[in-house]
Amino acid sequence: MAALTAPHNDGSAPSLSPLIDLLAADMARVNETIIDRMGSDVPLIPQLAGHLIGAGGKRMRPMMTIAGAMLASADADARDAAIKLATAVEFIHSATLLHDDVIDESDLRRGRDTANALWGNDASVLVGDFLFARAFELMVETGNIEVLGQLAAASARITEGEIKQMEITGAPDTPLDAYLEVISAKTAVLFAAAAGTGAAVTGADKARSDAMYSYGMELGMAFQIMDDALDYSVDAASMGKNAGDDFIDQKITLPVILAWQDASNEERGFWQRTLGEADFRDGDLDTAQAILTRHDTIARSIAVARDYVARACEAIAPFGDDRQTAALVSALIDAARFAAHRDS
Amino acid sequence: MAALTAPHNDGSAPSLSPLIDLLAADMARVNETIIDRMGSDVPLIPQLAGHLIGAGGKRMRPMMTIAGAMLASADADARDAAIKLATAVEFIHSATLLHDDVIDESDLRRGRDTANALWGNDASVLVGDFLFARAFELMVETGNIEVLGQLAAASARITEGEIKQMEITGAPDTPLDAYLEVISAKTAVLFAAAAGTGAAVTGADKARSDAMYSYGMELGMAFQIMDDALDYSVDAASMGKNAGDDFIDQKITLPVILAWQDASNEERGFWQRTLGEADFRDGDLDTAQAILTRHDTIARSIAVARDYVARACEAIAPFGDDRQTAALVSALIDAARFAAHRDS
Known part of the structure; x- marks a missing residue:
């Protein structure tokens, strides 16, 4: 287990590729279902939804669902319901x-x-509502009301997380626990429900669906923490978004929380003026990055993400002994390690 | 049936009161469930949701669900699932x-x-999302996946209707059919699904749930047409909204569509400048109302609403012969007539 709690100790570069390869056939069916089910006789819906969904992204959440289904059954036909569920998960996201x-x-x-x-904005609000409703139609088609309940609960939790995030916006003295609660609700719960219900809808026993739920939850935490850490550390081009978005949006994330804990009075004044009061001046993003570097809080955030990755790996490690699922578990462990890899 | 196709011929003033009285005990349970289930440990959610839902309104949609349940069963205990469903319907709305x-x-x-x-806006978008997710949690608790599917489909249709409405905004030459399609999707489908699923979840036979579905659909059409007609005819105080909202929002509604059909070139120019190009000047709302009066299109819109009311009444009339449900059917007919009453 030593390798799991410190997943980078073996020195190999982690990769998402083994998981992508294992899930490829099912994910092709998910993509077909996505295209098919975003259809509407209102042309704007497939246009707008297609712009977002067609832009790609790693499809991490539906991959969780398919991985859960594969942990439950090696028979592709048995995974039909999971294909629909994975599509629903991508629509909710x-x-x-x-x-x-x-x-x-x-x-x-x-x-x-x-x-x-x-x-x-109007079209985005409405097409979002459409995708959410369509997600529930897809879940209904699986005929599994328990799984539907779990994803409905996850959906409610996501919005609670987003509202809590709104409430801590502009408060650089936010406690660590409040941040962890926000990212658990807004991100990790959907990873967890996606993975757990993918297993459950495919007939997994409780041990396997619980393991996938935990794997999704821990991986989701790691995934969000890395996203928050990298927002301050890389340029817009490689992230595919604007540099320092979180800073300008006054979002309170782990690198800032750790930096606030160790901050001098002068630094607290800086965070208060910028994140607290949105009084931004030229060079502020550079100053913010310099303070984070001084306290090493990006690297420390990544270390926190790696702790979650280790727990994700522990959750599914027991099924690595099963010949049927050894390759999948190995790929899931590699994917989890990749999520907290510095250059991801 | 003569009285039904011309529901005002008997000269009595229609009223919502008989229906409100019949449903009162169940609606009190719905209101308790609404308060209970809008709860969250994120205080903003019950605050904001309570502001909207506590403001009242007639609760027409959950009343449809309860009425459907009462057409299915006179046993209050048998209507437990319908109480949850009615709450879900109010949350979706x-x-x-x-x-x-x-x-x-x-x-x-x-x-x-x-x-x-x-x-x-941010809080409204997110709390809306929360209520939508919570609605599905409530539906899951009924254990009836078929009913859930019908309300999921209705929810998708609502957003399609809203998007179509957005697309015809600013187009005063919109054909009547496009308008009817919009209001069917954005309003009537939820009335129909609310009424039909209320019956179905309480064990109604197909004839009764189909009848309630049709009643809801026709009443929903009448309800929206009246709302659109009265927007031009009454002052803000009695409507509880701003006078001429639809005009300023460039919404294309039945009084305008009928007026466009009969319009002189000069009148078409006026509609094109205002509704089409949003070039509003002092006195434009007065001019709009004068044109609508010239072509009598508010009264003609109300006549169209009354045709829908007549069809709503026809749909449930057969169950008026049943001693068990005669009072309910009579109250539903009175409520439908009230919906298209000039002073409602």
Whole structure:
């Protein structure tokens, strides 16, 4: 287990490729279902939804669902319901992205103009609502009301997380626990529900669906923490979004929380003026990055993400002994390590 | 049937009171469930949702669900699932209102400040999403996946209707069919699904749930047409909203469509400048109302609403012969007539 709690100790470069390869056939079916089910006789819906969903992204959440289904069954036909569920999960996620971009007034996502920048806020709100409703139609088609309940609960939790995030916006003295609660609700719960229900809908026993739920939850935490850490550390081109978005949006994320804890009075004044009062001046982003570097809080945030990755790996490690699922578990562990890889 | 196809011929003033009285005990349970289930440990959610839902309104949609349940069973205990479903229906409706007010940039609803005016667009978008997710949690608790599917489909149709409405905004030459399609999707489908699923979840046979579905659909059409007609004919105080909202929002509604059909070139120029190009000048609302009066299109719109009311009454009339449901059917007919009453 030593390698799991410190997943980078073996020195190999982690990769998402083994998981992508294993899931490829099912994910092709998910992509077909996505295209098919975003259809409407209102042309704007497939246009706008297609702009967002067609832009790609790693499709991490539906991959969780398919991975859960594969942990439950090696028979591709047995995974039909999971294909629909994975599509529903991507639609729920896409709906939240459309609404997020309206709320954040973002004009760039994954390196392209946002839907709200191209079609306006009204269309983004409504197409988000459509995708959310369509997600529930897809879930109904699986005939599994328990799984539907879990994803409905996750959807409610996401919005609670987004509202809590709004409430801590502009408060650089936000406690660590409040931040962890926000990212758990807004991000990790959907990863967890996606993975757990993918297993459950495919007939997994409780041990396997619980393991996938935990794997999704821990990976989701790591995924969001890395996203928050990298927002301050890389340029817009490689992230596919504007540099320092979180800073300008006064979002309170882990690198800032850690820096606030160690801050001098002068530094606290800086965070208060910028993140607290939105009084931004030329060079402020450079200053923010210099303070984070001084306290090493980007690297420390990545270390926190790696702790979550280790727990994700522990959750599914027991199924690595099963010949049927050994390759999948190995790929999931590699994917988790990749999520907290410095150059990801 | 003569009285049904011309529901005002008997000269009595129609009233919603008999239906309200019959449903009162169940609606009190719905109201308790609404308060209970809008709860969250994020205080903003019950605050904002309570502002909207607590402001009242007639609760027409959950009344449809309860009426459907009563047509299915006289046993109050048998209607437990319908109480949850009625709450879900009100939450879906409230979510669309919150999002509508963001889209329309409204600052007044039911005579009070809108949630977006008080808490901002971001909070309204997110709390709308929360109510929508919570609605599905409530539906899951009924354990009836078929009913859930019908309300999921209705929810998708609502957003399609709203998007179509957005697309015809500013086009005074919109054909009548396009308008009817919009109001069917954005309003009538939820009335229909609310009424039909209320019956179905309470164990009604197909004839009764189909009848309630049709009643809801026709009543929903009448309800929206009356709302659109009265927007031009009464002052803000009695409507609880701003006078001439639809005009300023460039919304294309039945009185305008009928007036466009009969318009002189000069009148078409007026509609094109105002509704088409949003070039509004002092006195334009008065001019609009004068043109509508010249072509009698408010009264003609109300006549169209009455045709829908007649069909709503026809749909449920057969169950008026049943001693068990005679009072309910009579109350539903009175409520439908009230919906298209001039002073409603």
